Amino acid sequence: MKNKKIKIIAVMSVLLMLLISGCNKSNDTESSLSTDESSVSSSSSVKQPAVKAFAKAHSTEVIDGVTYVDGILIVNKTYSLPKSYNYGLTDETLKAFNKMKNAAAKDNIYLEIASGFRSYEEQEALYNEYKSENGQKKADTYSARPGHSEHQSGMAIDVNGADFSMVGQKDMKWLGKHCAEYGFIIRFPKNKESITGYSYEPWHIRYVGKKTAKEIKKQGICLEEYLGVTSKYNPQ
Ligand SMILES: [Zn+2]
Numbered sequence: 298m299k300n301k302k303i304k305i306i307a308v309m310s311v312l313l314m315l316l317i318s319g320c321n322k323s324n325d326t327e328s329s330l331s332t333d334e335s336s337v338s339s340s341s342s343v344k345q346p347a348v349k350a351f352a353k354a355h356s357t358e359v360i361d362g363v364t365y366v367d368g369i370l371i372v373n374k375t376y377s378l379p380k381s382y383n384y385g386l387t388d389e390t391l392k393a394f395n396k397m398k399n400a401a402a403k404d405n406i407y408l409e410i411a412s413g414f415r416s417y418e419e420q421e422a423l424y425n426e427y428k429s430e431n432g433q434k435k436a437d438t439y440s441a442r443p444g445h446s447e448h449q450s451g452m453a454i455d456v457n458g459a460d461f462s463m464v465g466q467k468d469m470k471w472l473g474k475h476c477a478e479y480g481f482i483i484r485f486p487k488n489k490e491s492i493t494g495y496s497y498e499p500w501h502i503r504y505v506g507k508k509t510a511k512e513i514k515k516q517g518i519c520l521e522e523y524l525g526v527t528s529k530y531n532p533q
Contacts, residue, residue, distance in 0.1 A: 355525045366524040369505060370450055373521065373528035374437075374494045377444040380417045387451045389480075390504040394454060397479035406471040411500070412455040415448035438496050442530065447484060452504040454481075459500055469499035476502050477510040482520060489519040494528040 358365045362379035365371070372378050390413075398408045415423070421443035427436040440446075447453035456472055463469050473483055481502040485495040503520065505513070513523050521528050 353525070366526055369509065369520075369524060370452065371520070371524060371526060372445060372447050372450050373526070374441075374445055374530045375527050378417075378449050380444065382449055383416055384451050385414045386454070387504070389506075390452050390454065393480045393504055397476065397481070400475070400479070401468075401471055404471060406468050408456050408468065408472070410454050410456070411458045412448060413453075414451045415446055417443050417449060420444075420446040420449060437494075437530070438490075439498075445530075447501075447503055453484065454502050454504075455498075456500045456502060459498070461496070463500055464497065465499075472502065473499060477514040478507070480504055480507040480510050482510050482513050484520060486519050489522075492521050492528065493519050 355366050356368075358368075363370060363382065364376045394408075394410065401408045420441060424436065424440050424442055424446075427440045430436075441448075448455075457463065457468055476483065481504055483499060484501050484503040485493045485498040487497040490496055505520070509523070513520065516523070
């Protein structure tokens with residue numbers, strides 16, 4: 298008991314001294330700023346290599362015109378698929394969707410595939426329609442140019458429609474909350490428009506597998522950020 302008291306007194310007096318010396322020093326804060334800054338910048342330049350070592354290195358492979366980053370197929374404004382890539386929805390995607398659909402039904406949420414696989418030609422017709430309706434600039438914010446649609450990969454699904462009035466609906470909320478448990482990500486999240494190149498689409502999900510989906514959700518990032526890639530059309 299006695300020792301403890303002495304210790305407390307000792308700690309308190311040290312704190313007091315620090316406070317007093319802190320007060321005294323406050324007068325020359327400005328003059329000490331320059332030295333503080335230089336010490337910060339020099340220490341951060343020393344630390345930089347260590348920070349870089351933590352940044353994930355990505356491996357990119359192109360197989361038959363299809364780009365895989367860390368083994369994950371990527372299709373966006375930067376990366377396209379060949380016209381001949383025409384395989385329908387993948388088995389994994391369909392299985393995962395059906396599993397999710399059954400789980401959702403137990404919560405009285407009904408999920409349907411409004412749009413799954415889309416061929417190059419189908420996307421071309423769709424995009425051209427939007428382009429003639431709204432102009433290219435606007436169309437590019439919500440529709441992919443042919444060869445650049447994730448729907449052509451067979452791993453993307455529009456759930457229950459593709460309409461901006463669906464934002465905030467309870468089925469979309471359920472999807473956002475649970476889709477990662479089945480291996481899907483909300484591919485074009487809110488506040489990531491400048492990175493994905495697309496408006497927020499709560500209905501468009503992309504199959505990436507459970508582990509990746511959960512990690513992306515946990516980090517609150519989009520696929521581009523996860524893979525360290527851009528989504529921008531080549532200027533023509
Ligand atoms: Zn879609």
